[in-house]
Amino acid sequence: MSKPIAIIAGAGPGTGSAIARRFAQIYPVVLLARSNSSLDPLVKDITQSGGSAIGIPIDVTSPNSMTSAIEEIKKKFGPETSVAASIYNVASKFSRKPFLETSADEFLGSLEPSIKGAFNFAQATLSLMRVDAEGGKYPPTLIFTGATASLKGGSGLSGFAMSKFGIRAMSQSLAREFGPKGIHVSHAIIDGIIDTEKTKGFMEDIPDSKIDPDWIAESYWFLHTQPRTSFTHELDLRPYSETW
Amino acid sequence: MSKPIAIIAGAGPGTGSAIARRFAQIYPVVLLARSNSSLDPLVKDITQSGGSAIGIPIDVTSPNSMTSAIEEIKKKFGPETSVAASIYNVASKFSRKPFLETSADEFLGSLEPSIKGAFNFAQATLSLMRVDAEGGKYPPTLIFTGATASLKGGSGLSGFAMSKFGIRAMSQSLAREFGPKGIHVSHAIIDGIIDTEKTKGFMEDIPDSKIDPDWIAESYWFLHTQPRTSFTHELDLRPYSETW
Amino acid sequence: MSKPIAIIAGAGPGTGSAIARRFAQIYPVVLLARSNSSLDPLVKDITQSGGSAIGIPIDVTSPNSMTSAIEEIKKKFGPETSVAASIYNVASKFSRKPFLETSADEFLGSLEPSIKGAFNFAQATLSLMRVDAEGGKYPPTLIFTGATASLKGGSGLSGFAMSKFGIRAMSQSLAREFGPKGIHVSHAIIDGIIDTEKTKGFMEDIPDSKIDPDWIAESYWFLHTQPRTSFTHELDLRPYSETW
Amino acid sequence: MSKPIAIIAGAGPGTGSAIARRFAQIYPVVLLARSNSSLDPLVKDITQSGGSAIGIPIDVTSPNSMTSAIEEIKKKFGPETSVAASIYNVASKFSRKPFLETSADEFLGSLEPSIKGAFNFAQATLSLMRVDAEGGKYPPTLIFTGATASLKGGSGLSGFAMSKFGIRAMSQSLAREFGPKGIHVSHAIIDGIIDTEKTKGFMEDIPDSKIDPDWIAESYWFLHTQPRTSFTHELDLRPYSETW
Numbered sequence: 001m002s003k004p005i006a007i008i009a010g011a012g013p014g015t016g017s018a019i020a021r022r023f024a025q026i027y028p029v030v031l032l033a034r035s036n037s038s039l040d041p042l043v044k045d046i047t048q049s050g051g052s053a054i055g056i057p058i059d060v061t062s063p064n065s066m067t068s069a070i071e072e073i074k075k076k077f078g079p080e081t082s083v084a085a086s087i088y089n090v091a092s093k094f095s096r097k098p099f100l101e102t103s104a105d106e107f108l109g110s111l112e113p114s115i116k117g118a119f120n121f122a123q124a125t126l127s128l129m130r131v132d133a134e135g136g137k138y139p140p141t142l143i144f145t146g147a148t149a150s151l152k153g154g155s156g157l158s159g160f161a162m163s164k165f166g167i168r169a170m171s172q173s174l175a176r177e178f179g180p181k182g183i184h185v186s187h188a189i190i191d192g193i194i195d196t197e198k199t200k201g202f203m204e205d206i207p208d209s210k211i212d213p214d215w216i217a218e219s220y221w222f223l224h225t226q227p228r229t230s231f232t233h234e235l236d237l238r239p240y241s242e243t244w
Numbered sequence: 245m246s247k248p249i250a251i252i253a254g255a256g257p258g259t260g261s262a263i264a265r266r267f268a269q270i271y272p273v274v275l276l277a278r279s280n281s282s283l284d285p286l287v288k289d290i291t292q293s294g295g296s297a298i299g300i301p302i303d304v305t306s307p308n309s310m311t312s313a314i315e316e317i318k319k320k321f322g323p324e325t326s327v328a329a330s331i332y333n334v335a336s337k338f339s340r341k342p343f344l345e346t347s348a349d350e351f352l353g354s355l356e357p358s359i360k361g362a363f364n365f366a367q368a369t370l371s372l373m374r375v376d377a378e379g380g381k382y383p384p385t386l387i388f389t390g391a392t393a394s395l396k397g398g399s400g401l402s403g404f405a406m407s408k409f410g411i412r413a414m415s416q417s418l419a420r421e422f423g424p425k426g427i428h429v430s431h432a433i434i435d436g437i438i439d440t441e442k443t444k445g446f447m448e449d450i451p452d453s454k455i456d457p458d459w460i461a462e463s464y465w466f467l468h469t470q471p472r473t474s475f476t477h478e479l480d481l482r483p484y485s486e487t488w
Numbered sequence: 489m490s491k492p493i494a495i496i497a498g499a500g501p502g503t504g505s506a507i508a509r510r511f512a513q514i515y516p517v518v519l520l521a522r523s524n525s526s527l528d529p530l531v532k533d534i535t536q537s538g539g540s541a542i543g544i545p546i547d548v549t550s551p552n553s554m555t556s557a558i559e560e561i562k563k564k565f566g567p568e569t570s571v572a573a574s575i576y577n578v579a580s581k582f583s584r585k586p587f588l589e590t591s592a593d594e595f596l597g598s599l600e601p602s603i604k605g606a607f608n609f610a611q612a613t614l615s616l617m618r619v620d621a622e623g624g625k626y627p628p629t630l631i632f633t634g635a636t637a638s639l640k641g642g643s644g645l646s647g648f649a650m651s652k653f654g655i656r657a658m659s660q661s662l663a664r665e666f667g668p669k670g671i672h673v674s675h676a677i678i679d680g681i682i683d684t685e686k687t688k689g690f691m692e693d694i695p696d697s698k699i700d701p702d703w704i705a706e707s708y709w710f711l712h713t714q715p716r717t718s719f720t721h722e723l724d725l726r727p728y729s730e731t732w
Numbered sequence: 733m734s735k736p737i738a739i740i741a742g743a744g745p746g747t748g749s750a751i752a753r754r755f756a757q758i759y760p761v762v763l764l765a766r767s768n769s770s771l772d773p774l775v776k777d778i779t780q781s782g783g784s785a786i787g788i789p790i791d792v793t794s795p796n797s798m799t800s801a802i803e804e805i806k807k808k809f810g811p812e813t814s815v816a817a818s819i820y821n822v823a824s825k826f827s828r829k830p831f832l833e834t835s836a837d838e839f840l841g842s843l844e845p846s847i848k849g850a851f852n853f854a855q856a857t858l859s860l861m862r863v864d865a866e867g868g869k870y871p872p873t874l875i876f877t878g879a880t881a882s883l884k885g886g887s888g889l890s891g892f893a894m895s896k897f898g899i900r901a902m903s904q905s906l907a908r909e910f911g912p913k914g915i916h917v918s919h920a921i922i923d924g925i926i927d928t929e930k931t932k933g934f935m936e937d938i939p940d941s942k943i944d945p946d947w948i949a950e951s952y953w954f955l956h957t958q959p960r961t962s963f964t965h966e967l968d969l970r971p972y973s974e975t976w
Contacts, residue, residue, distance in 0.1 A: 063348045099421055100371055104307045107363050115359070115406065119351050127344055139972070153416030162359065165413035169405035172397030177343055179972045195961070208961045215962035222954050228972035229927070229940045230947035235967040240871070240911045240960035383728070423728045439717070452717045459718035466710050472728035473683070473696045474703035479723040484627070484667045484716035551836050587909055588859055592795050595851050603847075603894065607839050615832050641904030649901035650847065657897035660885030665831055 002078040004133050004140075005030055009060055009121050010089035012038045014196035015145070017045075018213035019087055022221050024051035027084050030073055031055045032121075060090055060117035070124050082133035082140070085224050086125035089145045090117050092163035096156040107159045114163035118144065118170055126174070131182035139231075141184040141224040144171045145216075148191045148244075175233050186223045189236040190216060191244060209241040246322040248377050248384075249274055253304055253365050254333035256282045258440035259389065261289075262457035263331055266465050268295035271328050274317055275299040276365075304334055304361035314368050326377035326384070329468050330369035333389045334361050336407035340400040351403045358407035362388070362414055370418070375426040383475075385428040385468040388415045389460075392435045392488075419477050430467045433480040434460060435488060453485040490566040492624050493518055497548055497609050498577035500526045502684035503633070505533075506701035507575055510709050512539035515572050518561055519543045520609075548578055548605035558612050570621035570628070573712050574613035577633045578605050580651035584644040595647045602651035606632065606658055614662070619670035627719075629672040629712040632659045633704075636679045636732075663721050674711045677724040678704060679732060697729040734810040736865050736872075737762055741792055741853050742821035744770045746928035747877065749777075750945035751819055754953050756783035759816055762805055763787045764853075792822055792849035802856050814865035814872070817956050818857035821877045822849050824895035828888040839891045846895035850876070850902055858906070863914035871963075873916040873956040876903045877948075880923045880976075907965050918955045921968040922948060923976060941973040 006023040010016045011031035020029050024046045031053060033039050039055025046053040056072055059065040074081055093110035122142060129140035148154075150168045153161035171187035178185055193199050195210035203209045216237060223232055238244060250267040254260045255275035264273050268290045275297060277283050283299025290297040300316055303309040318325055337354035366386060373384035392398075394412045397405035415431035422429055437443050439454035447453045460481060467476055482488060494511040498504045499519035508517050512534045519541060521527050527543025534541035544560055547553040562569055581598035610630060617628035636642075638656045641649035659675035666673055681687050683698035691697045704725060711720055726732060738755040742748045743763035752761050756778045763785060765771050771787025778785040788804055791797040806813055825842035854874060861872035880886075882900045885893035903919035910917055925931050927942035935941045948969060955964055970976060 099418060100367060102367075104360070104363060108360065111359060115355060116348070116352065119348060119402075123344060123346075149413075153413040153418075153420065155417060155420035158363075158414045158417040158421075161413035161417045162410040165409040166406040169393075169397040169409035170402045173399060173402040173405045174343060174397075176397065176399035176976070177402075179974075182972055184972070208959070210961065212959065212961040215959060219954075219958075219962070219964065222951075226951075227940070227944065227947060229942065229944040230951070230969050231972055232951065232967045232969055235964045237962050237964055240914055240916070240963055242911075244908070244965075420732070423730075426728055428728070452715070454717065456715065456717040459715060463710075463714075463718070463720065466707075470707075471696070471700065471703060473698065473700040474707070474725050475728055476707065476723045476725055479720045481718050481720055484670055484672070484719055486667075488664070488721075587906060588855060590855075592848070592851060596848065599847060603843060604836070604840065607836060607890075611832060611834075637901075641901040641906075641908065643905060643908035646851075646902045646905040646909075649905045650898040653897040653901035654894040657881075657885040657893035658890045661887060661890040661893045662831060662885075664885065664887035665890075 002081050003028060003135050004082045004084035005073070005077055006085040006087070007073070007083055007125055008032065008087045008089060009117070010091060010145070011042060011055070014198070015194055015213045015216050016089045017042050018217040019089060019220055020053065021046060021049070021051075022214070022217035023085060024049075024053055028052035028077065032058045032060065032069060034059065060121055061112045063120055066120040066124050070128070081128060082130040082136065083125050083128040084133070084136055084138065085141045085143070086121070087143045087145070087220060088118055088121050092147070092160055092167075094157070094160050098156060099158055102159070110159040111163050114167050118167055122170065122174060126178060126183065129183050138225050139182050139184045139228050141186065142174065143220050143223060144168075144187045146187050146189045148189070150187070150189050172233070179231065182228050184223070184226065184228070184231050186232060187234045188216070188219065189234065191236055191238045192242045206241050209239050211237055211239055246325050247272060248326045248328035248380050249317070249321055250329040250331070251317070251327055251369055252276065252331045252333060253361070254335060254389070255286060255299070258442070259438055259457045259460050260333045261286050262461040263333060263464055264297065265290060265293070265295075266458070266461035267329060268293070268297055272296035272321065276302045276304065276313060278303065304365055305356040307364055310364040310368050314372070325372060326374040326380065327369050327372040328377070328380055328382065329385045329387070330365070331387045331389070331464060332362055332365050336391070336404055336411075338401070338404050342400060343402055346403070354403040355407050358411050362411055366414065366418060370422060370427065373427050382469050383426050383428045383472050385430065386418065387464050387467060388412075388431045390431050390433045392433070394431070394433050416477070423475065426472050428467070428470065428472070428475050430476060431478045432460070432463065433478065435480055435482045436486045450485050453483050455481055455483055490569050491516060492570045492572035492621050493561070493565055494573040494575070495561070495571055495613050496520065496575045496577060497605070498579060498633070499530060499543070502686070503682055503701045503704050504577045505530050506705040507577060507708055508541065509534060509537070509539075510702070510705035511573060512537075512541055516540035516565065520546045520548065520557060522547065548609055549600040551608055554608040554612050558616070569616060570618040570624065571613050571616040572621070572624055572626065573629045573631070574609070575631045575633070575708060576606055576609050580635070580648055580655075582645070582648050586644060587646055590647070598647040599651050599654075602655050606655055610658065610662060614666060614671065617671050626713050627670055627672045627716050629674065630662065631708050631711060632656075632675050634675050634677045636677070638675070638677050660721070667719065670716050672711070672714065672716070672719050674720060675722045676704070676707065677722065679724055679726045680730045694729050697727050699725055699727055734813050735760060736814045736816035736868050737805070737809055738817040738819070739805070739815055739857055740764065740819045740821060741849070742823060742877070743774060743787070746930070747926055747945045747948050748821045749774050750949040751821060751952055752785065753778060753781070753783075754946070754949035755817060756781070756785055760784035760809065764790045764792065764801060766791065792853055793844040795852055798852040798856050802860070813860060814862040814868065815857050815860040816865070816868055816870065817873045817875070818853070819875045819877070819952060820850055820853050824879070824892055826889070826892050830888060831890055834891070842891040843895050846899050850899055854902065854906060858910060858915065861915050870957050871914050871916045871960050873918065874906065875952050875955060876919050878919050878921045880921070882919070882921050904965070911963065914960050916955070916958065916960070916963050918964060919966045920948070920951065921966065923968055923970045924974045938973050941971050943969055943971055
């Protein structure tokens with residue numbers, strides 16, 4: 001009987017890696033990202049720490065690519081594999097641009113990860129969740145990563161805001177549909193700059209003013225451990241110094 | 245010098261017609277809908293009441309179709325035509341269905357009006373708004389029709405909720421971008437059953453329990469008349485008997 | 489048979505006056521404020537414009553004072569007087585102050601207008617509303633004036649935010665209780681600086697950057713005219729130049 | 733050098749007890765409730781489990797009573813005592829009643845715990861929080877217990893909603909004021925029936941359909957452990973079977 005697994009989409013450096021490492025302390029993890037170049041070091045890192053991980057390069061916005069990934073997962077973990085937790089951490093494209101100068105292709109392209117991607121991923125992973133899975137200590141959990149723009153549409157950010165509002169809408173709808181089946185769907189509003197390689201040098205004058213990816217991971221893990229009596233459907237994460 | 249015009253997308257029977265008739269009391273109106281069959285009677289009705297109206301059959305989700313419509317408008321009203329008000333009243337597809345039984349095509353198809361359509365329409369009409377337009381008594385105004393699902397993602401309604409949350413995100417972003425230019429962008433949450441041909445027979449036991457399309461129209465007109473000192477960016481409309 | 493009346497609490501210079509003048513175009517108005525000094529010029533102004541107005545100096549936070557005012561109203565307009573519209577526009581005390589330096593008296597004192605006052609006023613005026621009142625063209629309406637702080641608790645503003653969140657809570661509860669009886673309860677979020685004597689000199693560099701009190705009044709009047717099929721329970725009012 | 737302590741107001745049976753027991757695993761706890769009868773068994777229980785607890789009967793709505801409690805705490809734990817965590821879990825009075833039948837005394841009385849009590853408690857405990865306290869592993873934390881009515885004012889519940897909206901306002905204001913100082917202020921929306929002695933027999937037909945007080949406690953503890961890089965300011969807790 002195979003152990004339940006965790007699947008993380010958007011398992012690049014930074015938040016995705018931190019989440020993967022956290023869930024790998026308990027589950028074999030499947031890491032999805034666009035290219036092997038971001039997957040390989042993470043798989044190696046987790047494996048060396050005694051965890052179990054595989055990386056699958058994938059275009060989450062493509063149904064075929066998602067289907068292939070699921071087939072690969074079943075081949076690897078057995079046809080009866082169940083998903084204990086799946087995390088949709090794929091970034092929405094952020095680019096502040098005057099609305100009238102935005103081409104339809106730019107606008108729609110920026111929405112694809114949040115719409116096609118989230119749909120493909122949520123459907124594929126929810127269909128592998130089983131509340132009575134052997135070895136499943138916690139309710140199966142689907143978590144979406146949100147942002148400031150989940151709650152507020154900023155100037156010049158129509159596409160980004162539409163993505164993030166949309167993800168939140170999906171999270172709420174799925175929480176209401178799958179909650180009564182014992183599946184936990186939750187949404188995290190990450191409001192602030194995340195402390196990663198890319199943001200080195202930002203806000204260095206204020207100590208601890210960037211969100212710690214390990215604590216995003218810890219918070220997601222906490223959500224996963226909640227029993228069905230006590231589900232959190234939304235929480236925010238924000239540095240102490242953030243204006244909001 | 246041509247008079248500013250109003251453009252209404254989703255000018256079908258019910259709300260769209262009511263809005264068109266209201267704005268036609270002041271402006272020549274351009275009515276957009278999928279087919280001439282819903283446009284013709286409305287154009288005739290407005291013309292007979294002394295208003296000026298043209299109907300253009302269009303697929304708002306197609307950039308080319310939108311571009312052609314704008315060309316037709318310019319041909320008719322002159323190349324310097326300005327838009328006093330544009331209303332995006334195209335319905336999002338509503339179908340409650342288990343998420344795992346929804347195909348990608350169904351899901352994405354249901355989003356097109358709210359994403360591609362709203363983008364095409366907002367961009368085309370905003371680019372024709374001029375705050376200093378001669379004959380422009382009120383700030384140019386873009387209004388989006390929202391729904392209960394603009395604020396709450398219901399079970400089995402991921403696609404619909406994503407559409408409506410998305411429209412609201414776009415409305416907020418555009419309000420923040422175009423407000424400072426003197427253009428009024430607003431969002432109306434229509435929360436309840438609208439009293440139309442289609443809903444005849446619904447809730448007949450409670451008098452006045454359906455929203456009056458003429459009062460949606462009146463409310464949109466009210467929004468349009470607000471000066472730039474005092475813009476409303478969101479209002480709800482709900483029958484007195486509605487549980488919310 | 490006496491005509492329905494409108495009652496405005498917080499009928500001082502600025503917004504209260506503007507509301508009073510607007511409703512006085514249709515109804516005899518009763519103006520409530522702390523002192524005759526702010527009531528007298530307004531009563532005179534309305535009377536000279538052909539309207540009917542009386543001013544009653546009152547401490548709205550005192551149940552006795554409210555009761556006396558209602559008795560005076562009944563004496564003046566007859567025991568069968570009905571209220572067509574009542575507007576609670578009493579300011580909540582705004583003072584940004586470090587929480588740890590705020591005395592209990594300051595804190596609680598700042599809440600009185602929003603809690604005791606709103607309770608006394610809402611109860612007194614709702615009890616005089618009759619949906620079948622002769623001469624009552626529109627559903628009886630109770631409107632509360634809110635602020636930015638109705639939605640967001642700012643730093644150093646606990647008392648003010650508690651006041652404004654509280655007023656919004658009351659408005660929602662009353663809307664849900666009295667709506668089904670045909671009474672319209674609504675809440676307006678006034679988000680920005682209002683253009684009054686007191687704010688002369690503020691933001692003079694940006695034209696039209698303060699909210700026009702007459703348009704607050706016009707918006708309240710619009711709310712009042714909505715039929716029970718189509719009630720708005722909340723709207724915001726904000727200058728085009730406001731950051732939000 | 734004395735160890736930081738935790739203070740729990742509303743330490744009655746059910747949620748308060750569960751929170752107290754959880755925080756007593758790490759800190760000496762001070763339990764505040766109206767009477768010794770609810771404090772004594774809890775103090776005994778915690779002491780017998782190896783924890784350290786004292787109970788102080790108190791009327792949190794009275795500034796004098798709160799001041800005496802703080803003096804007692806300083807006498808017991810030393811004048812340099814610091815507070816690691818304080819939790820305001822005092823119930824707001826819930827009674828659904830027609831608004832026009834509610835007396836001013838009832839209405840205002842029902843608000844006292846949420847207004848006077850929360851003010852007294854927040855001020856007293858925040859003034860004892862020190863971010864550099866020796867033995868203080870986590871940022872000092874103040875948590876408020878909210879409810880469904882924190883977000884929605886229900887019919888016949890004006891007073892209760894005003895209480896709960898008010899608490900949320902205070903939590904937001906304090907979070908924005910004290911966050912930059914490294915103090916974590918958070919608000920938990922408890923949306924559902926809590927599984928306590930009093931609710932025995934409720935919803936017995938659906939397993940696990942009541943919120944587990946131990947998981948409220950666990951969630952509060954989790955909030956407390958978050959570092960200042962990653963504060964959660966609001967989360968909800970809801971059984972899987974809850975309609976929302």
